[in-house]
Amino acid sequence: xxxxxxxxxxxxxxxxxxxxxxxxxxxxxxxxxxxxxxxxxxxxxxxxxxxxxxxxxxxxxxxxxxxxxxxxxxxxxxxxxxxxxxxxxxxxxxxxxxxxxxxxxxxxxxxxxxxxxxxxxxxxxxxxxxxxxxxxxxxxxxxxxxxxxxxxxxxxxxxxxxxxxxxxx
Numbered sequence: 465x466x467x468x469x470x471x472x473x474x475x476x477x478x479x480x481x482x483x484x485x486x487x488x489x490x491x492x493x494x495x496x497x498x499x500x501x502x503x504x505x506x507x508x509x510x511x512x513x514x515x516x517x518x519x520x521x522x523x524x525x526x527x528x529x530x531x532x533x534x535x536x537x538x539x540x541x542x543x544x545x546x547x548x549x550x551x552x553x554x555x556x557x558x559x560x561x562x563x564x565x566x567x568x569x570x571x572x573x574x575x576x577x578x579x580x581x582x583x584x585x586x587x588x589x590x591x592x593x594x595x596x597x598x599x600x601x602x603x604x605x606x607x608x609x610x611x612x613x614x615x616x617x618x619x620x621x622x623x624x625x626x627x628x629x630x631x632x633x
Contacts, residue, residue, distance in 0.1 A: 471555035475565035479549075482569025486602040487576060493587045510592035516599040517583040531582075538578045541571045559617040566610030573603030 468476075493499045493513065504514040519534070548568045555561035577584040586599040 471561040475552040475561040478565035479569035486573030512589040514589035516586040519583040563613035566606040570603040570606035
């Protein structure tokens with residue numbers, strides 16, 4: 465089996481940084497600022513801090529208030545992260561490596577919450593914008609950024625491959 469590429473190592477470091485940023489922000493919100501004891505607090509413009517304990521999946525869309533579901537979601541997130549960690553080992557495109565890193569880090573950041581608290585701590589609230597009513601966290605943002613980067617990588621790679629085929633013809 466071939467070793468881990470340089471981009472693979474970079475992805476692991478970025479994933480770790482995402483986990484640290486996510487858990488650090490949650491520590492500050494929960495322990496220092498003590499958001500669970502406060503009402504929603506406006507920070508700046510449309511940004512507020514609002515405490516929500518998400519027991520469900522993806523922005524609380526699927527409710528999962530039983531312990532078996534909690535552990536199943538944690539196991540699923542860990543399995544996905546392991547698969548992404550294997551995939552990124554041989555990354556050849558920087559955008560793909562960054563995308564997988566953001567998704568891995570975000571998934572693992574939320575897994576830590578599920579294991580520690582039984583739910584994911586969400587607190588970033590931009591519902592004042594009027595079109596995004598969900599409260600989320602750094603891990604959720606990282607997952608969504610990663611998915612967006614992965615889509616961009618797939619589209620640009622497909623275009624490059626089509627151009628290369630046309631040039632070779």
